[in-house]
Amino acid sequence: MADVLAGVHAEAKVLSEALPYMQRYDRKTVVVKYGGHAMGDAELAKDFARDIVLLKQAGVNPVVVHGGGPQIGALLERLNIKSEFKGGLRVTDRQTVDVVEMVLAGSVNKEIVSAINDQGGKAVGICGKDANLMRAKRLERRVRDPHSNIEKVMDLGFVGEPALVEPHIIDVIIQSDLIPVVAPIGVGPDGETLNINADTFAAALAVALKSKRLLLLTDVDGVLDKKGQLIRSMTTAEAQHLIEDGTISGGMIPKIESCMDVIAEGVEAVVIINGKVPHAVLLELFTAHGAGTLIERRKPRRTRAAQ
Ligand SMILES: Nc1ncnc2c1ncn2[C@@H]1O[C@H](COP(=O)(O)OP(=O)(O)O)[C@@H](O)[C@H]1O
Numbered sequence: 041m042a043d044v045l046a047g048v049h050a051e052a053k054v055l056s057e058a059l060p061y062m063q064r065y066d067r068k069t070v071v072v073k074y075g076g077h078a079m080g081d082a083e084l085a086k087d088f089a090r091d092i093v094l095l096k097q098a099g100v101n102p103v104v105v106h107g108g109g110p111q112i113g114a115l116l117e118r119l120n121i122k123s124e125f126k127g128g129l130r131v132t133d134r135q136t137v138d139v140v141e142m143v144l145a146g147s148v149n150k151e152i153v154s155a156i157n158d159q160g161g162k163a164v165g166i167c168g169k170d171a172n173l174m175r176a177k178r179l180e181r182r183v184r185d186p187h188s189n190i191e192k193v194m195d196l197g198f199v200g201e202p203a204l205v206e207p208h209i210i211d212v213i214i215q216s217d218l219i220p221v222v223a224p225i226g227v228g229p230d231g232e233t234l235n236i237n238a239d240t241f242a243a244a245l246a247v248a249l250k251s252k253r254l255l256l257l258t259d260v261d262g263v264l265d266k267k268g269q270l271i272r273s274m275t276t277a278e279a280q281h282l283i284e285d286g287t288i289s290g291g292m293i294p295k296i297e298s299c300m301d302v303i304a305e306g307v308e309a310v311v312i313i314n315g316k317v318p319h320a321v322l323l324e325l326f327t328a329h330g331a332g333t334l335i336e337r338r339k340p341r342r343t344r345a346a347q
C-alpha cells in the first residue's frame with residue numbers, strides 16, 4: 041500500500057512540476073522539426089503524435105515540420121533512381137524532385153497527420169506551396185576547389201532555400217484550433233517545386249512565426265563533445281567554436297548553422313533532442329531537466345530549470 045501511495049505521489053509531483061512550464065508556453069508557438077530518422081519506429085511515432093496532441097491540449101501551439109530523407113531514399117532505390125548528397129543536401133534533378141514531393145507532401149505528411157488524429161488531435165497537412173507559405177529560390181552554394189583554389193557554384197538542381205515566408209495559412213490553422221503539419225517543399229520563382237532541407241525550412245518558419253522555441257528531433261542525444269558526452273547547453277559563439285575545431289561535423293553542421301541563424305533572428309532558443317527517446321518533446325518542454333542540447337544567444341543560466 042505504501043509503495044502504491046509513493047508511486048501516486050511521485051506521479052502527482054511530476055504533473056505539478058509541469059505547471060510553470062505549461063504557463064511559460066501557454067498560447068506560444070513552438071516549431072517541432074521531426075526528422076526522417078526519428079520516424080522509423082511505429083511505437084515512437086505514436087508517442088510523438090501523442091506528445092503533439094498533449095501540447096495542443098495544454099494550450100501550446102505546436103507546428104510540426106517534418107523531414108523524410110530516408111523515406112525518399114527508399115522510394116528512389118525502388119525506382120532505381122540514383123541519388124547523391126553534396127554538403128548534406130540531396131542533388132535533385134527533375135525526376136528526383138517528383139519523387140521528393142510525392143514522398144514528403146504525400147505519404148510522409150499524411151502518415152503524421154493520421155498519427156496525430158488517431159491520438160485525438162486534429163491535424164492539417166500542407167506543404168510550402170499552400171497559400172505560398174514558402175517562396176524559395178534555387179540554392180547557390182559556392183565551394184572552393186582545394187587543388188585549384190578556384191571558387192565554383194555547386195549545382196544541386198531543384199534544391200531551394202527560403203526566400204519569403206508568408207505564415208498566414210499557419211495562423212489560420214492555429215486560430216481554427218488545428219495542428220499544422222508541414223512538408224518542406226517550396227515554390228520557386230517560376231512556380232517550380234523546390235526541395236528544401238527540413239532543418240532549414242523549420243528554421244525559416246520558426247523565425248517568421250516568432251516561435252518561442254524550435255525543437256529539432258534527430259537520432260542522437262544532442263550535440264556531443266569530443267569525448268562523446270552530451271553538451272546540455274551552449275551559446276551560439278560556443279557552437280561556432282565547436283564547428284571550427286571539428287567537434288561538430290557532417291549533418292550536424294547545417295543543423296547548428298540553422299540554429300545560429302534562427303537565434304540571430306530573435307527566436308529565444310533552439311533545442312536539439314533525440315527523437316528516438318520516448319516522449320522527448322514533453323521531457324524537453326515540461327520538465328526541469330529538459331533533454332538534449334539547448335542553444336541560445338547569451339551565456340545559459342546555471343541550470344536548465346531556471347531558464
Ligand atoms: N558533435 C556532434 N554531436 C552529435 N552529432 C554529431 C556531431 N557531429 C556530427 N554529428 C552527426 O550528425 C548527425 C545528425 O545529423 P543528420 O544525420 O543530418 O540528422 P537528421 O537526419 O535527423 O536531420 C548525427 O547522427 C551524427 O552522426
Ligand SMILES: CC(=O)N[C@@H](CCC(=O)OP(=O)(O)O)C(=O)O
Binds near residue numbers: 076238
Ligand atoms: C535538399 C535536401 O537534402 N532535402 C531533403 C529533404 C528531406 C529532409 O531534410 O529530411 P530529414 O530531416 O529526414 O533529413 C532530402 O531530399 O532528403
